[in-house]
Amino acid sequence: MEKVALITGASGGLGQALAKKLIADDWKLILVSRDAHKLKTVYGDQQMQIVGNCTNAEGVRKIFSQINDSSLQPTALAHCVGNIRLAPMHRMAETDFLDCMHTNLFSAFHTLSGFINHLKQHSFSGSAVLVSSAAASIGTPNHEAISAAKGGIEAMVRSASASYASSGIRINAVSPGIMDTPAAAGIISGDLMREMASKQYPIKGIGNPADVAELMVWLLSDAAKRVTGQAWAIDGGFSSIRPLVK
Numbered sequence: 001m002e003k004v005a006l007i008t009g010a011s012g013g014l015g016q017a018l019a020k021k022l023i024a025d026d027w028k029l030i031l032v033s034r035d036a037h038k039l040k041t042v043y044g045d046q047q048m049q050i051v052g053n054c055t056n057a058e059g060v061r062k063i064f065s066q067i068n069d070s071s072l073q074p075t076a077l078a079h080c081v082g083n084i085r086l087a088p089m090h091r092m093a094e095t096d097f098l099d100c101m102h103t104n105l106f107s108a109f110h111t112l113s114g115f116i117n118h119l120k121q122h123s124f125s126g127s128a129v130l131v132s133s134a135a136a137s138i139g140t141p142n143h144e145a146i147s148a149a150k151g152g153i154e155a156m157v158r159s160a161s162a163s164y165a166s167s168g169i170r171i172n173a174v175s176p177g178i179m180d181t182p183a184a185a186g187i188i189s190g191d192l193m194r195e196m197a198s199k200q201y202p203i204k205g206i207g208n209p210a211d212v213a214e215l216m217v218w219l220l221s222d223a224a225k226r227v228t229g230q231a232w233a234i235d236g237g238f239s240s241i242r243p244l245v246k
């Protein structure tokens with residue numbers, strides 16, 4: 001059976017890094033973005049491209065209806081849609097909070113539901129990987145909204161992996177620290193901001209989306225066939241260690 005993966009947020013920094021690696025590993029891709037122009041600019045006429053919005057159930061239904069009408073049936077999902085909304089909660093506008101929840105958590109719920117429904121309809125086994133953040137597991141200032149959204153994703157991943165393990169469906173998350181992508185542009189826009197961000201990590205530096213993509217490729221592959229229900233930190237030790245202060 002040919003290897004087919006669905007990538008949402010395919011025009012983004014992580015989505016592009018992942019697409020590149022999966023193509024090199026002989027996967028056929030279905031690439032989703034809200035913007036046809038962005039997809040064409042990045043991928044030209046390569047791979048199947050779908051314009052859609054996965055932040056709501058109707059948008060996801062339309063995406064899977066196009067997939068069902070095509071010859072490609074995905075058994076892997078990488079949900080790379082998301083954003084970073086930072087502000088102290090007492091000063092965050094309700095619209096920003098809702099945008100953060102819709103873009104990160106609601107999109108993850110609807111897309112994963114649609115994908116599982118697709119696998120069940122076709123009696124396929126499969127694998128999904130969602131994107132969380134280091135902020136889901138360690139308290140960092142001004143991250144209340146994104147922590148809530150990404151913490152919700154990690155909890156949902158555990159529950160969904162329990163629900164569908166017996167159907168041969170594996171579900172994991174990756175939890176990166178800051179990465180050099182458009183989503184983080186506002187946080188690392190100048191040299192000083194970059195240096196400050198880099199210093200927050202026990203292994204200093206800004207994450208490369210290609211490294212996170214590598215982990216995602218592995219999680220989607222058969223090499224990870226015994227792995228489900230986990231959030232994989234890839235954050236320079238940020239969420240799990242405190243180095244000796246010298």
Ligand SMILES: NC(=O)c1ccc[n+]([C@@H]2O[C@H](COP(=O)([O-])OP(=O)(O)OC[C@H]3O[C@@H](n4cnc5c(N)ncnc54)[C@H](OP(=O)(O)O)[C@@H]3O)[C@@H](O)[C@H]2O)c1
Nearest residue numbers: 009011012013014033034081082083133178179181183184
């Ligand atoms: N960059 C970081 O430092 C960092 C750190 C931890 C976690 N993450 C997570 O990593 C994932 C990938 O993000 P990235 O870093 O690759 O950022 P990115 O380049 O901005 O890509 C994010 C993608 O999400 C989609 N998106 C953004 N806002 C949306 C909205 N309101 N509704 C629907 N889709 C929307 C966009 O797709 P279209 O515009 O093409 O539709 C975009 O391509 C996200 O879940 C992000 O939260 C990033």
